[in-house]
Every structure is written in C-alpha cells, then in structure tokens.
Amino acid sequence: MKKIVLTSMMTVLFTAGMTNCVKAEPAKNEPPAHFYEQNTMSTLWFQQAGEAKALYYQGYNIGKMRLDELLNNKQYNQALKPAIVLDLDETVIDNSPYQASLVLNGKGNPLDWSEWIERAEAKLLPGAIDFLRYADSRNVEIFYISNRNETHKAATIKNLQKLGIPQADKAHVLLKQEKEHGKEARRQAVAKAHDILLLFGDNLGDFHGFDGVDAAGRRTAVDKHRNEFGKKLIVFPNPMYGDWEEALYQFDRKKSWKEINKLRKQHLQSISK
Numbered sequence: 001m002k003k004i005v006l007t008s009m010m011t012v013l014f015t016a017g018m019t020n021c022v023k024a025e026p027a028k029n030e031p032p033a034h035f036y037e038q039n040t041m042s043t044l045w046f047q048q049a050g051e052a053k054a055l056y057y058q059g060y061n062i063g064k065m066r067l068d069e070l071l072n073n074k075q076y077n078q079a080l081k082p083a084i085v086l087d088l089d090e091t092v093i094d095n096s097p098y099q100a101s102l103v104l105n106g107k108g109n110p111l112d113w114s115e116w117i118e119r120a121e122a123k124l125l126p127g128a129i130d131f132l133r134y135a136d137s138r139n140v141e142i143f144y145i146s147n148r149n150e151t152h153k154a155a156t157i158k159n160l161q162k163l164g165i166p167q168a169d170k171a172h173v174l175l176k177q178e179k180e181h182g183k184e185a186r187r188q189a190v191a192k193a194h195d196i197l198l199l200f201g202d203n204l205g206d207f208h209g210f211d212g213v214d215a216a217g218r219r220t221a222v223d224k225h226r227n228e229f230g231k232k233l234i235v236f237p238n239p240m241y242g243d244w245e246e247a248l249y250q251f252d253r254k255k256s257w258k259e260i261n262k263l264r265k266q267h268l269q270s271i272s273k
C-alpha cells in the first residue's frame, strides 16, 4: 500500500507500512503544504476522471475474456488448480480518500495509513466485484497478495468481506511479513499447487521481474514483457504513488523533500532548446 510519494516518499516515511517499505528514519525536515499539493491533480484524476473508471472496467473485462479463453480451452496445467492473483490497494479497493486527506491536510490527518486500514472502509474499484464473483463461480482460486503489513490482516479481511469479495479469508489474503521485500516469495508459494493464470495490479511489483529496478530499467522491462500485458498481466492506473515514483529516487527513503522535489523536476523531459 500505499501513499503518494512525498506523498510518496515522505508519506511513506510518515506512514511506514503501506507498501514493501522498511521502517524509515524520520524525515529531516517537514515538507511544506505546497509539496503535498503536487498530488492534487493525480488524486483528482483518480477520483473524478471517467477515464480512470473506464480503465478499471477495461482491465477487468480483459481479465474475464482471458479467463474464459484459458478455462474453456483448458489452457493451463491440469495437474494444478487454476488460480488468479490480485493486488488489493488501487487494484481491488480504493484508498484515494486517504490520498486526498494527505493533499488537503498533510501527513496522516485525521488518520494515518494504519488507522485508515483499521477502519476497513475502503470501497470497491469499478469492475472488481463482478469479475471476482465470476472467477469464483468458475472455481478459480483467488489470492490477494498485498504489501499491507501482516498486522493489518484482520482489518483487511474485514474490509473485503464487508464488500462481498469472494474467498476473502486467511488462506487467500497474503500480506507482507516482517522483513519481507516484494511479493515474489508469496507468488512462488501459491504457484506450488496452482497454475497462476492471471495477475492484476497497479504496480509493476505486482508482477515478476520488476522489483528494485530503476525507472529506465522498469520501462525497458515493460518493453521486454510487452506481449504479456492484456494476456497474463492486467495493469491498472495509479498516478498517485507507486514504485514508478520511488524508482526516481533510487528507492532511498531518507531523501529530504527538497531532494525529492529536485529529482522530480530533473526527470521531466521537456522540449530541447
């Protein structure tokens, strides 16, 4: 999970726990309000743009088509159980109200990330529930692999169950263990007895082969896997935060907001003079 990077970076520093982050040291200096305001547009887009909604429907529609194709033609390892793997935050459920609170109020006000999770009030994203119920009706096992901390397991399952999400139980909701980095180990554990037909996520880290890669390397890796998108890997849009942003800062959570701001500007590709 998650955050915006100073909404992102600093926020992570403040809320430690949304993602696969290690506990960070306190920020050197508190970012000013205008720094958080940089996430006004991305959060507005996520909450208000019909285009954002359409992309979620698009992703889940493609998922259903692929699931039908693979199951109907038995295009999977028959010795294993068919399964799908989904991320939770900004894939199945919507934490943008938390992001909006950061933009409007600065860090964690009125709730920090942990308190927001414990409220178990995140809403569904478009298309998710219909797709998940369909997959469940086709006897596909559904695993929710999230980098929320294991300590939030009860609240996370409570939130999912309130929304009527199928297979939302201890065996299928796999959260980040202490000292764990990334999701690969959990995917491998699922793959021992299951053929993972499809993976869904808003972060490339929700798929194999992208952990810890810098921004340019991530783009190159996407080119390499180009044929997998819409086929096995379903990506959702998240302009608010993610590894895409942290990669710009070399995943260094100790950087000050001024350094982060500088790096943001440096990475903009403008018109040449």
Ligand SMILES: [Mg+2]
Pocket (backbone or CB within 6 Å): 001, 002, 087, 088, 089, 090, 091, 201, 202, 203
């Ligand atoms: Mg996510």
